[in-house]
Amino acid sequence: MAEYLIKNGHVFDPILGIKGEVHNIAIRDGKFVEPSALTSSAKTIDASGKTVMAGGVDIHSHVVGPKVNVGRLFRPEDKLFKSPLRQPKNARMEMGFSVPSTFKTGYDYSRMGYCFVNEAAMPPLHSPHVHEEIRDTPLIDNTAMPVLGNNWFMLEYLKNGEIENNAAYTAWLLHATKGFAIKVVNPGGTEAWGWGLNCVTINDPVPHFNITPAEIIKGLIETNEYLRLPHSIHLHGNNIGNPGNYTDTIDTLKLAEGYSPNCDFGRDQVIHNTHLQFHSYGGDSWLNFESKAKEIMEYVNRQKNLTFDLGVVTLDETTTMTADGPFEHHLQSLNHLKWANVDVELETAAGIVPYVYGKDVKVCNIQWAIGLELALFCNDPMRSHITTDHPNAGPFIRYPRIIKWLMSKASRDELLHSFKWSEKVIGATNIESIDREMSLYEIAMMTRAGTAKALGLSHMYGSFTEGLAGNVAIYDLDPENMPSDPEMIEKAFGRAAYTLKDGVIVVKDGDIVGDTPKSTIWVNVKVPENKQVARDVSEKFLRYYSVNKDNYSLFEEHLHNPKVIEVDITA
Amino acid sequence: MAKIELNMITQRSIEEGIAMEIGKTSPQYFEACSIIEMNPKDMKKLGILANTNVRVTSEFGTVIVKAVEPRQTCYPGLCHIRQGVWANQIVPPITQSTGEPQYSGFIVTVEPAEHEVIKSALECVQGAVGLWKGVK
Amino acid sequence: MAKVIKDVGCPYCGACCDDVEVTVSDDGKKILEVANVCAIGAEIFKHASREDRVKLPRMRQPDGTYKDVSYTEAIDFTAKMLVKAKKPLIFGFGSTNCEAMSSAAKVAEKAGAVLDNCASICHGSSFLAMFDNGYPSCTLGETKNRADVVVYWGSNPAHAHPRHMSRYAMFPRGFFTGKGVMGRKVITVDPRFTDTARVSDIHLQVKQGHDYELFNAFRMVVRGFEADIPDVVAGIKKEQILEVAEIMKNARFGTIFYGMGLCHSDGRNHNVDEAISLTRDLNETTKWTIMAMRGHYNITGPGAVWSWQFGFPYCLDLTKKNMAHMNPGETSSIDLAMRDEIDAFINIGTDAGAHFPIEAVKHIKKHPMVTIDPNICMASEISDLHIPVGIVGVEVAGIVYRMDNVPIQYRKVIDPPEGVISDEELFERIYQRMCELEA
Amino acid sequence: MDTVTVTLVNKPELIIEAYNITPDAFAGKSLEEIGNLECHEGNHKTALKEFFTITGKAGATAESTKIIVKGDCTRVKRIGQKMSAGEIVIEGNADMYTGGWMLGGKLHVTGNVDAFCGIQMEGGEFIIDGNADNHLGSSYRGDWRGMRGGLIRVGGNAGSDVGTFMIGGTIIIEGNAGIHIATHAEGGTIIVKGNAMSRVGGQMVKGDVYIFGTIDVMMPGFRYIGDVEKEVDGKSATFAHYIGDLGERHPTRKGEVIYGNLYQKI
Secondary structure (H helix, E strand, O other), X not given: OOOEEEEEEEEEEOOOOEEEEEEEEEEEOOEEEOHHHOOOOOEEEEOOOOEEEEOEEEEEEOOOOHHHHHHHHOOHHHOOOOOOOOOOXXXXXXXXXXXXOHHHHHHHHHHOOEEEEEEEEEOHHHHHHHHHHHHOOOOOEEEEEEEOOOOHHHHHHHHOOOHHHHHHHHHHHHHHHOOOOOXXXXXXXXXXXXXXXXXXXXXXXXXXXXXXXXXXXXXXXXHHHHHOOOOOEEEEOOOOOOOOOHHHHHHHHHOOOOOOOOOOOOOOOOEEEOOHHHHOEEOOOOOOOEEOHHHHHHHHHHOOOEEEEOOOOOOOEEEEEEOOHHHHHHHHHHHOOOEEEEEEOOOEOOEEEEEEOOOXXXXXXHHHHHHHHHHHHOOOHHHEEOOOOOOOOOOHHHHHHHHHHHHXXXXXXXXXXXXXXXXXXXXXXXXXXXXXOOOHHHHHHHHHHHHHHHHOOOOOOOOOOOOOEOOEEEEOOOHHHOOOOOHHHHHHHHOOOEEEXXXXXXXXXXXXXXXXXXXXXXXXXXXXXOHHHHHHHHXXXXXXXXXXXXXXXXXXXXXXXXXXXXXXXXX | OOOEEEEEEOOOOHHHHHHHHHOOOOHHHHHHHOEEEEOHHHHHHHOOOOOEEEEEEEOOEEEEEEEXXXXXXXXXXXXXXXXXXXXXXXXXXXXXXXXXXXXXXXXXXXXXXXXXXXXXXXXXXXXXXXXXXXXX | OOEXXXXXXXXXXXXXXXXXXXXXXXXXXXXXXXXXXXXXXXXXXXXXXXXXXXXXXXXXXXXXXXXXXXXXXXXXXXXXXXXXXXXEEEEEOOOOOHHHHHHHHHXXXXXXXXXXXXXXXXXXXXXXXXXXXXXXXXXXXHHHHXXXXXXXXXXXXXXXXXXXXXXXXXXXXXXXXXOHHHHOEEEEEOOEEOHHHHOOOEEEOOOOOOHHHHHHHHHHHHOOOHHHOOOEEOOEEHHHHXXXXXXXXXXXXXXXXXXXXXXXXXXXXXXXXXXXXXXXXXXXXXXXXXXXXXXXXXXXXXXXXXXXXXXXXXXXXXXXXXXXXXXXXXXXXXXXXXXXXXXXXXXXXXXXXXXXXXXXXXXXXXXXXXEEOOOOOOOHHHOOEEEOOOOEOOOEOEEEEOOOOOEEEEOOOOOOOOOOOOHHHHHXXXXXXXXXXXX | OEEEEEEEOOOOOOOEEOOOOOHHHHOOOOHHHHHOOEEEEOOEEEEHHHOEEEEEOOXXXXXXXXXXXXXXXXXXXXXXXXXXXXXEEEOOOEOOOOOOOOOOOEEEEOOOEOOOXXXXXXXXXXXXXXXXXXXXXXXXXXXXXXXXXXXXXXXXXXXXXXXXXXXXXXXXXXXXXXXOEOXXXXXXXXXXXXXXXXXXXXXXXXXXXXXXXXXXXXOOOXXXXXXXXXXXXXXXXXXXXXXXXXXXXXXXXXXXXXXXXEEEEO
């Protein structure tokens, strides 16, 4: 395996506290080492005048699995005249815009300097599908989070306050699906959707199950910390996307008060609130819709046990998809476009609706502003992560554009003042008055160091610390001579000068030039033997599932290049 | 000779499914699929009794099959040949630009053909492409 | 000692029963008994142990007879055919695993071929309708656990999906449906009084080809325009339409299972499209879902695999090699055949010889043709080359997708006949051979 | 206006995809450059000159370029695709996607065209003297934004799926049309001078359909509201006016519900 010395680059590593100083980075056997550990056969990459960061780590993106695939399948028009032509060195063609093919997903992330993506929602029943798609997504390592916030086992255990049983079940499920963390989507509300209903606040009882979303969230935090999982619960709360929902969001975040993380993986949070933009809305209708990013961040800044990602609206035509079934149904009643829905027995649901975030639509412009405001109001970029909730608020290929907006007030203002209803947008948001421009160091926090830490994966990714995976992104940006044109920032982050994955050059000058195996990371928790849970699992499969228990757990042959994180809570 | 126009559908049946898995050259497949199911009233119009061979002709082809009383009732005017080799001798390859042939809902004429022989599956298919060499 | 293998998936229909128990002989080579399986599924398992299986590829000779050849020769012939052709068509995939679909896609992309699956002549209409109107659906367990009303529209599970009614939709007792069939209303809409209609509570004998109008009438009633509908729509009396509409509106959870009756008749996709619209309408006030009764056990598979690889479920025109194009009606197998747009044909995991209209078969036969199938079928008997492969679900394991898109992991229960390889391996070797030829 | 004449002299074995036969692609190019424009026969990537002889002269811009297509183009797809200006005259038949995604200019086919012609057209004038096959002026699969503007006029008959998802523009068919006219339409006008079969205006939200002849089966979702006098394509006549599809959703404007209109000549 080739050894590399990346020389003279301006290195940004928030974990090591390197803020753009010139450093040399060395890779041997696919991992970072001290430059002195290189042999004479090491090749040199000249990074002088360039920005060098660890490979990007995406904390929340819908890239593989059943609902993503329905999004691909039912939108042929998302491909028509919109797919790039295959590049000469690509192994496979690249199709789609808002919901790209697996190959395009891998290539695009790699071109942006990313090496890891956490799949945001895996319906457990569909885990073999998720792992098949992971196999076909090149160049990026993956984890996938099984959705648990509406699972019948969980609802019953938590209703009875049986945290240990719920934990034993969760450990079984992580093992069965080769999953990574506990994903919660519209807790209780998605189960209610089984009857066409919803839980709008955290105190709405779940039909039949006699439990509230608040109790589910607290119970899952307790379960998560009992299991000492690398990541915290990953929460998409109730009442997403509706005017005035920010109070529900604050109510939800307050549930974390009094809890602290219990694990060996270095995270500080007990809730990661995903795509916070969709949860930071004021007003009581679309007519007086306004930003409450400031209010939300006033709360979040005070709490140390919360992290969040942005979910920035990028003003594109895209495809929304979420396990929040009732929300997607609501959305199709607003825009009347095609609507797919997949309720998954005993577990979850999903809805998919195309959505056009119009550049001249006031509400969409306000949404755009809210996403950026959350980042700009946040005191600690380690806890604030760049996402588009791909593809919900926009495709992930817009991350470089978001970075541009965050780093350049001029670029924000230019867009803001080009809106048809710019005065109204300014009136309903704070964006115009914010002068903050984020630094490359802060961008590194928001795209790799902070995300890796929040995921509990900082022992693998997000820094140049010795022993971590040799994932590197080199961007054509000179921190000492930053371009006056903000477009150059977007361009540099969109087409990395180099991407190295596990020490292999996979991107050069923005083009795919190489290939290397990718990994699937999952968490195996050893828990005390629990006969009751074993019995419950057998019985539910016998009576309620439509597949047999022994066909539900992923067969070993369908797990590809696994890397397991072992947690033992019996010790 | 009597001749009637009927609306034809060609669909799956469990007999066809079983026979297909036994083999398309099997007697079971022949039995299951070389038949037309039609309402007894239409048989009467045609002047035939059940289990008589008939010639079924569409705009795109013609086939000899045996007329039988339907296991699953067709209303008068509707008839059914189980999906497979014999049905496909007459199914219109017209897709309305969807890719799907008109497997259901096409006009056929049915006429008695008591003395004509029903071709085997192989003869139907190989015969159509010039490979049929007669019974081995 | 014979051994019993449990939790085996059945390689017949889209219901993908995964509770089959297969008893195999001591040496693991013969199937002795099969339990928990329908009459059709039983035949498939029985078939595998038959003595007259084809064990070597067979090449057509100038005199019209077949001669056994080696796999190497067969692979060479197929690879050369693909390299030479300007627009080869690879069609089928109803009866193989996703692994094979994936490796065939790699071959098709390299060859600049058209890649199509049996949906093209089956539930392709459903895809077209999904493109236009979406697909509010659910997994089968949802129907089992929640549904108090079930509609079989233009589908006939008694014949096509023999265990569908008992496992998922009509009879089973689920979490909220403890009374089983006693708590469910079952409505069948079909121009024939089918065996499914026979066991249903209500049968609407729709006039063949007029489902679209009947759906429209139901939508009228759901939206409160019952006064505007004619006295008879599509052969169904207004009173009966009102009665059934009332049942649908009052359902707590309903599922429409539709089949070829919609997909194969006039209007094709539009019939399904209007069914989806009705489902959407009903969701304004209660919960309804809709599901295509997919035919083969893994015909949902290629739609899934190729969607994640290319973004399209079927009818993929990969001839540009740098991007995929799809437009059924143009890039669909029957249309390509009838328009003489293709110059080579691979039939895999299906039987185009028996299931294409014979006119289309005649057009295809103007060019080289290869059939890949475990068994002798009509396609194999008119091809230039027949390559036998292992039977997926019996001799080859792999992932398949049930009609509700749920992946089911199929097991292997016995070994294939000696020397016989899998579809996946075959396509991998064709790919390798193409690389050699092009180098 | 300068004129280029392309004549099909070598028939393809399969079909040709000639997406570059447009005033936009020809404008400002020499005959040699035009001959080297890419086209496809299956996976065989080649140039127009392999099949066509090319004479005349292209204008400096699309507006000033006229193309005359000669020879039997029954198997030549995508002529005039995405054209924005100028003129094409096809002397004879043309295959699928003729005038597809057309933005402007004039396209005249003296013979017949196959399916998917004029799909998702946005502007310009597309005249077909003969017949058009299915999906005339329709939408591409899955796109809810069908034909938006421009005019399509067919001298003969049209197949099924005329104007699916249409949102603007006009389609006039002098002869008969197949099933499914204006399905899912949310605007635009379709005029059929001959007969229609069934499913006229199914799932229609907005727009106008005129049928001069018979309709085999009327959709249950249409309500007769009276007779009206209308001038259609230059001629006045009395029509029975129906609104619908009542089974479909409908927008409101100033408190009033907007329906699709179906006019049948009395």
